[in-house]
Amino acid sequence: MERWDVIIMGAGIAGASAAYEIAANRRVLVVEREAQPGYHSTGRSAAIFTESYGNRPIRALTSASRGFYAEPPRGFADAPLWADRGVLLIGSPQQMPHVEALYDEVKEFAAGVRLVDGGYFEKNVQLARPGVVAGAVLDSGAMELDVGAIHQGFLKGARERGSEILTDAEVRSLTRRNDAWSLETSAGRFAAPVIVNAAGAWADTLAEMAGIERVGLVPKRRTVCTYDAPAGVDVSDWHLVVDVDEKFYFKPESGRILGSPADETPTEPCDAQPDEMDIALAIDRIQGVIDVDVRHVRAKWAGLRTFAADKTPVVGFDPAAAEFFWLAGQGGYGIQTAPAMGRLAAALSAGGDLPPDIKSLGVTADDLSPRRATLTSRGS
DSSP: OEEOSEEEEOOSHHHHHHHHHHTTTSOEEEEOSSSSTTTTTGGGOOOEEOTTSSOHHHHHHHHTTHHHHHSOOTTSOSSOSEEEOOEEEEEOGGGHHHHHHHHHHHTTTOTTEEEEEHHHHHHHSTTBOTTTOOEEEEETTOEEEOHHHHHHHHHHHHHHTTOEEEOSOOEEEEEEETTEEEEEETTEEEEESEEEEOOGGGHHHHHHHTTOOOOOOEEEEEEEEEEEOOTTOOOTTOOEEEETTSSOEEEEETTEEEEEOOOOEEOOSSOOOOOHHHHHHHHHHHHTTBOOOOOOEEEEEEEEEEEOTTSOOEEEEOTTSTTEEEEEOOGGGTTTTHHHHHHHHHHHHTTOOOOHHHHHTTOOHHHHOTTOHHHHTTTO
8 A cells, every 4th residue: 555645635726736735845646536637627617816706715815826826936837827807796776785895895805996887897898788787896906817727737736746646546435544544546545644635526425435524515516608709799808797696707718708697506526517597597697788699509518616605615624533634615716716725735734824924814724624613503
């Protein structure tokens, strides 16, 4: 049985960023059940970095990741990891109280945030229906992320630091023996004193396999489609446009329009497939604010976004199980928070404290604890 210092279950963005940071000081093995890392969630992301998205801990972790994306370590990638995009969180006249409340919540973290009127939307989105949007929160500091380059950068960096990434390695048993976790996988047997559960939608399932209580993670399907813009309309400079109550969003995608009803349909862990009703709903809602005749859906897909009850990630050792470290529940925020989450996982899994910059933004270990009150009080 091959022994390592740390074994990470899951090679999506959570496991990859954790492996990159942990491997700076410890020998790391990453086991991934699929043939391709990031197959279920990471590779199906909307790829946006915005400090105006998510609850307070999420916004703080996003802010703590900005520096990494702006200036990645030498050799991490061959090109910039992000490009200007901007985000507009729009509201109808009836939704303006929600727009104003959101602005008050996010302005602390997002320096480029301001309130704009409906005229801004109409000027910047050529197909806008007049008078439908009354106002919006504009996050001009939001960026479009190169998810593939980011994910591969973390995996490559982890390998360069001595990690091994093992695919087609489904975990079949997980037991604690002689001060170490023993894993039986479809690719062999391995052991390590510390196990990191970064298995996304399968994180609760693997915890149960180890005899550990679930934390109540819920995988939720999100459906996305792309379709053509009207002939002669260049959408490439559009912002990502999001309904303030998150009923839909759309953005440019390779010359076309990418849209989603922003659905969060609870499901079992699976290879999520797009839902035709959700595609129709996305098109209908988006047509309510822009004038576009959708004749053909060019592409469609779905991904899983896994949440804890309070929509805050679950990060830390389980108090009821020796050296079992949770790194799960990133929901739809996993890419934009990955640099901070990787550093956080490396520090806490070594028995240390939160990195000072993350701590200074108001994030605490209790906020992320796998047995925190906001989970147990909701029946997790």
